[in-house]
Structures are given as structure tokens and as C-alpha cells.
Amino acid sequence: MPTFVYMTRCDGCGHCVDICPSDIMHIDPVYRRAVNIEPNFCWECYSCVKACPQHAIDVRGYADFAPLGHSVRVLREEEKGTISWKLKFRDGREKEFVSPIRTTPWGSIKSPSDYEVPSIEALNDQELAHEPEALNIAALPGPPPPMKNKKRKKKS
Amino acid sequence: MGLFSSRKTIFVDSDVLVIGGGFGGCGAAYESRYWGRDLKVVIVEKANIERSGAVAQGLYAINCYMGMQWDENQPEDHVRYARNDLMGLVREDLGYDIARHVDSSVHKFEEWGLPMMKDPETGRYQREGKWQIMIHGESYKPIIAEAARKAATETYNRIMVTHLLMDKKKKNRVAGAVGFNVRTGDYYVFQAKAVIVAAGGASHIFKPRAVGEGMGRTWYAPWSSASAYALPIQVGAKMTQMENRIVLTRFKDGYGPVGAYFLHLKTYTENVNGEEYESTWYEDTKSLVGDYIDRHPVPTCLRNHAILREVAAGRGPIRMVTKEAFKDPHKETVGWENFLGMTIGQAVVWASQNIDPKEINPELTTSEPYVMGSHATCSGAWASGPEDYAPDDYQWGYNRMMTVDGLFGAGDTIGGTAHKFSSGSFTEGRIAGKAAVKYINDLGRDEPEVDETEYENLKAVVFQPMENYKIGRNEIVGGTVSPSYLLPIHGLQRLEKIMDEYVGGIGTTYMTNEWGLNKGLEHLTMLEEDLEHIGAEDLHQLQRTWELKHRHLASVSVTHHTLFRKETRWPGYYYRGDHPKLDDKDWHCFTLSRYDAQSGEWEMEKAPVHHIID
Numbered sequence: 001m002p003t004f005v006y007m008t009r010c011d012g013c014g015h016c017v018d019i020c021p022s023d024i025m026h027i028d029p030v031y032r033r034a035v036n037i038e039p040n041f042c043w044e045c046y047s048c049v050k051a052c053p054q055h056a057i058d059v060r061g062y063a064d065f066a067p068l069g070h071s072v073r074v075l076r077e078e079e080k081g082t083i084s085w086k087l088k089f090r091d092g093r094e095k096e097f098v099s100p101i102r103t104t105p106w107g108s109i110k111s112p113s114d115y116e117v118p119s120i121e122a123l124n125d126q127e128l129a130h131e132p133e134a135l136n137i138a139a140l141p142g143p144p145p146p147m148k149n150k151k152r153k154k155k156s
Numbered sequence: 157m158g159l160f161s162s163r164k165t166i167f168v169d170s171d172v173l174v175i176g177g178g179f180g181g182c183g184a185a186y187e188s189r190y191w192g193r194d195l196k197v198v199i200v201e202k203a204n205i206e207r208s209g210a211v212a213q214g215l216y217a218i219n220c221y222m223g224m225q226w227d228e229n230q231p232e233d234h235v236r237y238a239r240n241d242l243m244g245l246v247r248e249d250l251g252y253d254i255a256r257h258v259d260s261s262v263h264k265f266e267e268w269g270l271p272m273m274k275d276p277e278t279g280r281y282q283r284e285g286k287w288q289i290m291i292h293g294e295s296y297k298p299i300i301a302e303a304a305r306k307a308a309t310e311t312y313n314r315i316m317v318t319h320l321l322m323d324k325k326k327k328n329r330v331a332g333a334v335g336f337n338v339r340t341g342d343y344y345v346f347q348a349k350a351v352i353v354a355a356g357g358a359s360h361i362f363k364p365r366a367v368g369e370g371m372g373r374t375w376y377a378p379w380s381s382a383s384a385y386a387l388p389i390q391v392g393a394k395m396t397q398m399e400n401r402i403v404l405t406r407f408k409d410g411y412g413p414v415g416a417y418f419l420h421l422k423t424y425t426e427n428v429n430g431e432e433y434e435s436t437w438y439e440d441t442k443s444l445v446g447d448y449i450d451r452h453p454v455p456t457c458l459r460n461h462a463i464l465r466e467v468a469a470g471r472g473p474i475r476m477v478t479k480e481a482f483k484d485p486h487k488e489t490v491g492w493e494n495f496l497g498m499t500i501g502q503a504v505v506w507a508s509q510n511i512d513p514k515e516i517n518p519e520l521t522t523s524e525p526y527v528m529g530s531h532a533t534c535s536g537a538w539a540s541g542p543e544d545y546a547p548d549d550y551q552w553g554y555n556r557m558m559t560v561d562g563l564f565g566a567g568d569t570i571g572g573t574a575h576k577f578s579s580g581s582f583t584e585g586r587i588a589g590k591a592a593v594k595y596i597n598d599l600g601r602d603e604p605e606v607d608e609t610e611y612e613n614l615k616a617v618v619f620q621p622m623e624n625y626k627i628g629r630n631e632i633v634g635g636t637v638s639p640s641y642l643l644p645i646h647g648l649q650r651l652e653k654i655m656d657e658y659v660g661g662i663g664t665t666y667m668t669n670e671w672g673l674n675k676g677l678e679h680l681t682m683l684e685e686d687l688e689h690i691g692a693e694d695l696h697q698l699q700r701t702w703e704l705k706h707r708h709l710a711s712v713s714v715t716h717h718t719l720f721r722k723e724t725r726w727p728g729y730y731y732r733g734d735h736p737k738l739d740d741k742d743w744h745c746f747t748l749s750r751y752d753a754q755s756g757e758w759e760m761e762k763a764p765v766h767h768i769i770d
Contacts, residue, residue, distance in 0.1 A: 002369065002501075021203040021212045022372075022379050023314075023338060023696055037696070042372040043379075044501035045213035059504060062370035065409045066508035072500060076294070083294045085496050089507045097493050101295040104269030109299070111306035112190035123594050126544055128586050129190035134260035136225035141256040143545035144232050144248075144769050 002042040002059050005034045009056035016048035050076040164342045170198035172592050173348035175317050177201035178209020179578050180354030180567025182304035183585025189307035192593040196309045202316040205301045210377050211578050215293040216497035217284050219577035221262050231255035232769045238575040241455050243725050247572030248768050249541035249550050254580045261583045268299050285419035314338045318618050318702045320391045323604035329561040331604035334614050338699045345611050350562045350592035353387050356380035357528025357568035361711045363656035364524045373501050375404050375411040375523045384569040386706035389751050393558040394538040396571035396746045399717035401525040402533035403729050408519040412502025416494045421481045427471040437462040444727050445738040456532040460728030474520045478513035524662050529568040530581050536571030547766040554595045556588040564588040621701045625691030641691030644700035654679045659715050660730040669734040673719040680712050717747050720760040
């Protein structure tokens, strides 16, 4: 399909519709539940799967080349800051993986307007916001070092 | 206008308008706000910036990081690397500029909460390769989107921008953009003093290897619909290196990445007989490109070339030797998490086909071509360089401004700057954002103004495909076949077939020639006429229609550029059969094009490649 939605789990909340980068998760007008309307434009990016509060969305690999019987399930827990994967092979073998997703609280990033206002003159310099401090070196590198072998400069 | 009068038009005023909320756009919004505290910064995005762009599903590595704080690399080293990989042709001024700033972007990502892997002995970022550092990047995009949302005055999700608007008074100056909301169908007119195009490059302009459901599993995201190029091309911005499409060697079917496998897991490739094959083709490659084959690392296209030759000789497929490395449980974990972090579809393929790389050496394949500007390729708009050292003919005012006044770009949009990847695209957005604020400051009261006639005319053009469908649908009983309209998927499949067969796709093993390119242009012209008859059943199909139109315009540009460059500069990416060798005498240059929307003509010219770094 690649993503599909289980009828008994979906409550039609629309989180998947809201997040899908490909605009292929829509609410079915008859069943009032989500459906993948264009499986051949699905990247299997799992954005909808991760966003579904009911765990109602799963993936069946592309019919062109993925034999049935596999599953790749995911649980993304923002509060814990982790993502957990469970793979099941067609022959039944399983593998599990857990990774961190974020080291700071959600919503904690400072807006650029929370920093001190830069001077008007600085607009004409080459430094970008937070430079040179954020480079962790003394100064932003200036122009590249002069060429030793001028012959390479080509005027075509 | 009676037909469209029921559609609401919504006007949005802005100072800086950022089109596309991927990495380039998020960087542009952040920096615009930092320098322009009182400016109205607006992001417009066709999906939802929380998960949009090429990094929607995450990344497992940041591929552009200098490590200047530890003296690992200097910016000039990165220019040499990118220049070597692109067979000599990059905008060294632009590349150096990204490289000198990129570390500060990456350090902010870490501060914002991106989990970086660290080398347990040195405490430094864990290197995957000379330029790559490893991350747990499942939430890379949501983290960057949080910073961008806080920076922007307003973020408009689910609006597909179709056209830029030009200033009513001054020629060749941008004044805004129009588009439509894919949920409500409202028409949006954005007025802006400066516009930063940070839209996506192009997947799905060449026929993909999988043409059923699997057509969605392209290497680059299926939602990368060439708006990066179509928007500037429509208003006459000069483009460069559009012939420089990229072909990726990846794991078969899922197009799972190989970078971590080569660089970190130290796996290697062999032919079907278990033999090393690259040296077999050394003399052959040398006869085509001369001493470029002797450079280190071997350019990406030339490694593809050896694979193509070996497979054509009957010793394919090429396979990745993973069995040894995957005996180490740490490496096995890295190998799988690498996919789960950025190409989940490859894990799905391996699970479904019982491929455990501990036991089976998986197959590789070469992908269909893509046109983009941030990976090992550099198609895009011709842009002004940094003020402090860009050569005179690369500098006409503001950094990253295109050849249209007030029109800036970042990421896939800007040409000549290969190997910027996620961090470099964000950084280029920051560079463009600061320059746009400077441009606006200098404008004073000389503000651009949108032209009512122009945006009203475009309103009819934008929604015409829905009218086509409504009228044509009454003629037929049902189904997908109509004598008066084509569906967007029909047009897309025709585009992909033309590009595949005439412009060097997988069907010809990336081969083309002058006759084929001219024939391709003929078919693309007929397709352009037919695109006036696309029928869009609903707003979703209207989005697909405009994506198709953007892909088509980019494809015409690619074809003109491929025709103009009479050499084979990047064997392994594509071949001009009538000019099979690299020709530094005549073609050590950039190709530039300018499209005139009035006449429909394409002007082609050469621009010099200035080497400013040894």
C-alpha cells in the first residue's frame, strides 16, 4: 500500500493527514477514518505511523518488490526522547532497536529574537548569527588563502 | 472571471517570504529574524514544516561538517573535495562560504537538542568519514522546524506556491508569489520585499526503476517536485549546470544509503564472482576523462562508471560485502539503525526478502537520475557570491541573490555548490536570510508592488485544471480515459518516459546524443501543450498538476543544458554518445541558461570557472 490504516483502531483524528509530507493520507468521506489515497506516492517515511495516537497505521512493503509477511513497527515517545523499532522478517526472525531522538525538552529552543540585537554595522560583515562564538574558533575564516599557482585560474 | 469568483483570495504581506520549509528555508527564516528583528518573516510550505523536505524522515549523519575547532578540516579543503568530486566544476566562492560557516550551524543543532554521537576516547563528534559526523537524527527535522517556527512571524502550511510575482514598476525585480491552499482551495497572494526560494529539487523527472507502488520509493523524496528550479526559471533567472544530474549507487529497491557502510562499517563492493572490479576499468575510464581518474577520492560518477561497465560485461550485480562487518554486534546495530534513521523502506525490503546482511551480501543498483543541488551534484540558479572575495563576475550585489533583483535562494535552489547536504543547505539559507535583510534595509522606500492584473490572471491559470476536469468529466461515463483531459499521473508518466528514453535515463543506461535530445525537446513541447489540458478532480490532484508543471519546466531546462554541453563530463551520471570524452579545452566552464517566458526561447551561454583555491 505502503501505509494502510486498520479500520478498528483509527478514530479519524486526522494527525496523519496533518503531517504527511506527500499529502496522501486523507479522511475517507464514507468511513470517516484515514486512508492512503495514493500509495505510489508514499516514501515509507513513517511520519504518519509515528504521529498516530491510536497506532492504527502500519506499512506493507511495496508490492513490486516486497514479499508479504514482514513488519517494521515503531514507537516514538517524545517525553522519553526515544524511538523504538521492531522488525519482523518474512521467515519470522526479529530484531529490535532503540535510539534517542532529542536531548532537550520539546519547545525549549530560543527564538533568534531572544538574543541581543546585533548592530546595524554588523549587517555588512560576513559573520552570521552567533558567530564567531558558535564556531568554537577565534574568528570566522576570511577570504580563502591566496593561490600559490596562479596558472590554474582559468578565464575560459 | 465568473467561474472563479467564488474562490477566496487571501493577501499576505511580508518583508521576507521564504518559499519551502525544508533545511534551506528553516535556515533562511532563522537568520532573517536574527538580523531583521522588526521584519515580517513568512514561511510558506506545501506540506507541514514539522516533517517536510528531504529530511522529513530523518538522517543518521550530517555530511558537511568541517571540525575547525579541532583542526580536522579547513573550508578550503572542502572546496577541493567538492571540486574534485564534480570533475573540476564548482562555484568555489559559494562552496568556501558555506564551509566557513557550517560548523556554527551544527553547533546550534547540538545546543537545540539533536543527539550527536561522540567518539568515546576524544569526546569529539563521531566521524563517519572525513566530512561526515554521525547523529541520532530521527527528529532532526522537527528540531530544526521548531527553531524556524519560533523565528517566523507566520508559517503557512499546505500552500503550494505556483508562481513568483514581479514588481509592477521595476523590471526584473521580484515582488511576491502566488499559490493555493491544498485543503481549502483559497488562492494566496504573498507580497514581499525579498523572496528566498528554498524549495525542493527534482525526483520523478526520469522514469524510476519501480513503476508500480514502488515508484514512491525514489531515492530523493517524491515530494521534491522541482519547484526549486521552476519558480526562478519562470521569471527569467539564469540557471547553471542543469545537465549535472546525479545517479546514486544504493542498495537495491529500497535505495538505502551506502555512506555509513563504506566509511564507518568498512564494507566494500565486489562483482558477482567475488572479485574487485574497479581496477578492471581504470584504463577505460582514463581514456574518457584523463587524469581525473587518478584523483582521490575517486569522483562519485567514475565509481558509478566502473559499476555500469562491470554489469554490462555480465559480471553483475555488484554486491556490498557485509557478512564480515556484521559479525560485530555494534556494527550490525549501526547498519540497521542507519536505515531506520533515514531510509526505513530499505529495512522493510530486507525484512520482506529475508536479507540479513550478516548472512547475505546485499545487491546494489544504480538509481534513475535526479536533478538537485545539495548532494554530489550542483544544478541550480546562478547566484551572486560573498562580498569579501567572490570574483567580479560572480558578484552583483547581495550574497545568494539570483539574476533577478530581490530573489534569493538556498539549498537545492542554488547551483554550483555541491556537497552541502542538510547542514550546508541550512547554512546557505542563513547566508541568504542575512543578505535578504540587508537588501530590504537598502531598499528604503523604493518598495516593490504586486500587479493586480498579473495575480488575477494567474488565479485563472492556477485553477484551470479543476475546470478542465469538471467540464470534461461530463463527456464520459467514467474511468480515467477522456478525450479532452489528461490526469496528472498520465502527464507524469509521459514526462518520465521522454526523459528516460531521450535524455539519458535507465532505459538507455544513461546514454543520449544530439538527435535524441532534440527529439526529446520536441516531445516535451507537445507535452507542454497537453499540460494545458490536465484535469484535476480535486485539490490534491491540483497539487499534483502543479508539481508536474514544475517538473516539466525543469526537465526542459535539463534537456537544453545537456544539449549545449558537447562533452561527457560526468561518465556514470550520463553519457553524450556523440561526444564521449571529457573536454577540458572547450568545456571547463559552467553552462548557463535563461528562459524567456514571453518568447519561449532558451538562451544558452558559457561562464568561466574561476579557481580561487589551489
